[in-house]
Amino acid sequence: MLFNSLQYLVFLPVVFLLYWISPQRLRVPLLLVASYVFYCTWRPIYGLLIFGLTMATFLLVPFIHKAATAASGKHIFTPKVWLGIAVAVNLLCLAIFKYAYFAVGSVKQGLSMAGIDWKEPHLHIILPLGISFFVFEFIHYAVEVYRGKPLVKNFSALALFAAFFPTQIAGPIKRYQDFVPQLTEKLKFKWEYVDEGMQMILMGLAKKVLLADNLAMVVQAGFAHPENFSSVDLWLITYAFAFQIFFDFAGYTDVARGSALLFGYKVPINFNLPYMAANVADFWNRWHISLSTWLRDYLFIPLGGSRVSRPLVYRNLFITMALGGLWHGAAMHFLAWGAYQGIVLILHREYVRVLEAVGINKKLAASPTAAKLYHWFSIVATFHIVCIGWVLFRADDMKTAGAMILKLVQAPVDLLHFSASQLAILQIRDPIIFPALLLLLPGLMISQPIIAWLNDKKFYQSPPWAVQVSLMVALMCLLTIFSPDSSPRFIYFQF
C-alpha cells in the first residue's frame, strides 16, 4: 500500500477511528493488526517473513541478556556469541533476499573474467518491502540489549516496533528505547494530533506528488539517454535529481511522521536541510539522519570509530560508507556511491587538518565577512560534491554513471561558448517540467536558505493560525488538482 494511493486514503482514517474509539489495552494489538494488513496488501506471504524475524529476534535476544547476567561459565555461550547469532539471523535474511542476485552475478562475472563459464542457478527472489529497515531495527535492538539496555518482554510491543505501518517500508529507522515506551503511554485524543499530523501528511504528499514526481520525468529522461543532452543540461538534470530524491524521501518521511502523530506517536526526523550543509560530514548529519546515526552507532563505532589511529579512522569511515552504499541496493553503482562518500569524508578530514595547519580558521574568525563568504562557498561546493555522488546513485549502472560524470566535468569548457538555444530541456515543451526547470531549480535553491532563516527565527514552532489554515487549504487544492493519475513509488521503497 502506498502513502500516495486511494487505498491509504481509506485505510488511514479507518485505523485512526478504530484506534481512538478503542480502549487503551486494545490499541497496540489494533495497530499491530493494521500494520500487518498494510504489509500484506502487497504480498501476503511476506507477512510471514516479518513475523518470523520478529519471533526469532524476540526469542534470541533474551539469551544475550541471560548470558550477560549469568555467573561466568554458567551459560552455554557468551553474550557476544548470542549477539552474533541474533545479528547473523537477521543479516542472513537480508543477504538472501537482497544480495543473492548480486552475489551470484558477481561470482559469475569473476569466473568469466578468469575464463570459466559457470551456469548460475536460476533465482526467483522478490525483495520484500522494507526488509533493510526492519532488519536494521532488530540489529539495533540486539546490540542495545548487549550493551545493557532493557529487554522488550512483550512480543506485541517488539512486533509493532518493527511493523508499525507508518515507518514499516522506508523508515525512519526507529530506536526501541524511544518507541516502545510510547506504547504504554495512556493518551487521550487531542485535535492537535490531527492538526499537526495532517499538516505533515499534506506537506509530505506535496513534496512527493507536486515536486518529486514532476522532477522525476526530467531525471528519467536524462539518466536514460544522457547522449541526448548537453553537459549543461546534465548539470540541471543532476540538480533536479538532487531535489527529486530529497523531496521524495523527505515527503515520505513527512507522511510517515504525520501518520504516526495521528496516533500520538513520535518517530525520529530524517532530514534537516541537507543542502545547507557546509561540508560532507555536516551533510551526513542532515541527510537520512536515522540511517547515518545507525551506521555510526552500529558499524563505525564497533569498527573502532575515531578513537584509533588516523589510517584506521579512515579505513573505518570508508568501510562504513561503502557498506552504507551497499545497503541502499545490491548493485555496483550503489557500492561506488558509498565508497565515494567514504572518500570525500576522508578528504574532508584532511582538508580540515590542512586549514588548521595553515591557520585559515583563525583568519576567518577575525573577519566576519570573509567567514560568511567562505560559509556560502562551502555550502555551494558541498552541494556540488553531493550532486556528483547522486549521479553514481541514480545511474542504472557504472557505465552510464561514468559517461555522465565525464560529460559533467566538461561543463566549464562548454560554458565558454554556450547559448541557451543549445539546451535540450528548452526544446521539449511537453511535459512542461522540462522548460520549467529553469524557473523551478533556482526557486528550490533559494528556498533552502529562506527555510533555514525561518528555522533560525523559530517561525515553524508558532506560525500564525491563519497561515497554517491557508497553507492547508492551498495544499488540498494543489494536491487534488495536480496529483497524477498514477504516481511512481517512493524511491526508498526499493531499498
Added chain:
Amino acid sequence: MNSVEAINKRVKVNPLKSRFLVASAGFALLSASMAALAFGQTKPTDFAYNTWTTWAIKEFVEEAKKPDLVFLGSSLMLVPLDSTDADHLQRRIDGSAHHKSAYFEDRFAEKTGQKVSTYNFSLPGEMPSDAALITDFLLKGEKAPKVIVYGVGPRDFLDNLLQSPAATDPFQTLSRFGDWTKRVDLIVPQWQERLSYELGQAFYTYGSKSQLVFNANKVINALLDKVAPQPQLKQTAVELAGVRRLLLPDYHPFEINRQQCLFSPELANARPKFEDNVGEYRQRYKNLKLETFNGQMQFLSDILVTAKSRDIHVVLVAMPITDVNRNLLSDNIWKLYCDRLRTLAAANSESTTFFDMQASGGFKTEDFKDTLHLHSGGGAKLLDKIVQVMATDKPTMAALTSNNNIALERFRQTTRQEAMIEQKESPAL
C-alpha cells in the same frame, strides 16, 4: 510544528479551532464556489494533446457535412480500412488524418449506383463501451448517420488486460462530451476507481483536474515563452515528438501526432511477414472475466438501442479472425460470444442487420497480417463482403436512401423540449 510532548502537555482542546477541520471546511467551500462559477471549464474539444480519438473527434465535429455511414470498431476494423485505402488510392495514408473508406465508397457506388459518404470512427483498442459513447454523444442530430457499420471481435468483450472501461483513451476523451453516469457501475466497477469518481463528484478541484491543469499549463507556457522561449529548432515537430517518445516512453502513452502512423501501399506478392501475436492474445483472453464480458455486451446493447431510437440502421459484423486466435478461446466461451451477438441483434432486428463474417468461412490465414488483423488484401475482401451484404439487405438500403428528416425532426423536437424544461426550471432573474 509541535512535538508530541508539547501536544501532550496542552490541556485545552477546542475542535472549532482545529486547523485541519477549518481547513477542510475552507477547502470544501472553495471547491463548491469554483464549481458554482464553473471556474476554468474548457470546451470538450480543447484537447491537451492529440490521440487517435481526438483526431477522429476533431475532424468529425469540424466537418460541415454529415456522413451517411459511420464505421465503428477497434483496430480490427481500423487496420483493414486504412491499409485497403492505401492500396486503393496508391498513396501513403496518415491514420490520424484519414477518416473515411474510399475503397468502400467506390465499391458501394459500383455495386448499387448510389454514392455514400463514410466516416471511419474505428479506433485502436475501442471497446463497445467507447463505441457506445461515440454513438450516444456524437452520432446525433445534425450529425446522425443513416447507417453504422460496427465490426466486433472477441477481444472487445474479453480483454482481461483492460483495467476498466474508464481506462481507455477513447473513454477519457469522450467522457466529457455527455453524461455517462447512468452506466457508472459498469464503467468504474472497481472500488478504487469508483472512489476516485465519487471524490471527483464531491470536489470540483479533483473532478475537473484535467481542465484545471490544461488551463494552468497554458498560463505557465505563456510565462515560459517570455522567460525561457523555445529556441529555433532544426527538427520538425514530428522529430521532436519522436525524441520525446524515446526519452519518456511512458508519458502520454496514447499520444499520436501527424505522420506518426502511416499505412503504405502493399504489393500482393510482397507483404510484410506474418506477425505472431499469439502470446499477447493468450494474455488478453486468460481467465474469462464474466463481469467485463457482460458489461461490454450491455454497451453493445446500448448502441443498438440508441441507434434504433435515432432511426440509424446498424450493420453488426462479427469480424473474422484466424483459427489460431479463435482456438485460444474455449468452445464454451466462443459459443457464448457468438450466441450473445446473435441474441442482441435479434432483439433489435428492425434496426440491426447481423452478419457473422467468421462463420461465413470466407477468410484464410493468408488474408491476415497477424492472428487478428486483416492486411489490405483481406481488408478489401472484408469490405467487398460488407458491400455485398448491405446492397442486398433491404433495411440497410432503405436507411441509406432515406433522408433522415424524421430522425432529425425528432431530435430537434427533443432539443426544443429540453430547452423549454430548462427554462421553466431556471429561477426567474
